[in-house]
Amino acid sequence: MTLPEPIHHRQRSFRLEAVVLRHNDWGEADRLIGLYTLEMGKLRALAKGVRKLRSRKAGHLEPFTRVNLLLARGRDLPLITQADTLEAYLPLREDLAGATYASYVVELLDRFTYEEGENRALFRLLVDTLARLCQDQDRDLVVRYYEIRLLDLVGFRPQLFQCVSCGAEIRPEDQYFSASLGGALCPRCGSHTEGAQPISLNALKHLRHFQRSNFQEATRARLNPALNRELENVVQHYMTYLLERGLNTPAFLRRLRKENPAS
């Protein structure tokens, strides 16, 4: 049942395009929906009555669905009054592997962002990545590329061209990577830096390639299982370090950007 709304209510409603990141039950019948929106970045909104049978909104508000939303300003959180699916990414829901990749993609974005306003490049990366996972692409390559671009867009671009300790140019030989220093170390510095882990020349080359390339160019890379595993290990070690240290906080990000205006 939809009641005609008084005009001032209508003016207080707004439309957003969003990807659903997650949902949590809220009260008896409602859900708190975590969204990444095109227009406002990360946002939480309340979907009322969505857990009741026959709710028309429910199917549109599942994780990794791209939706068009009509929202009304609520007392604390915006209320979702209408939800329409733009893209359900069905191929990702048909097999467990697809759903696992997609869940990883949205979870990573969720953990590295906070409610700080729009970041259209990040929204674009998210929807492009979900689309690529549906296509005939190497899903590991899609996700490894996504990780590097995401780190870039949230302010944690790893330094891969100069040693993060002595500043020397990184030469074509096996190197080290330091999560706490945020990048590659030359063999001289890496061998006596606590927590630095070895990284092969080949893995480093691929990280650099992803950092500098658009997706089309990145797909020229061929990841064999061993290389994929090494890239995954290095990047996840770095991301785990960032997240566990609580470095994804607004204050830290602002400081980081001020110290490294170029990055």
Ligand SMILES: [Zn+2]
């Ligand atoms: Zn060095």
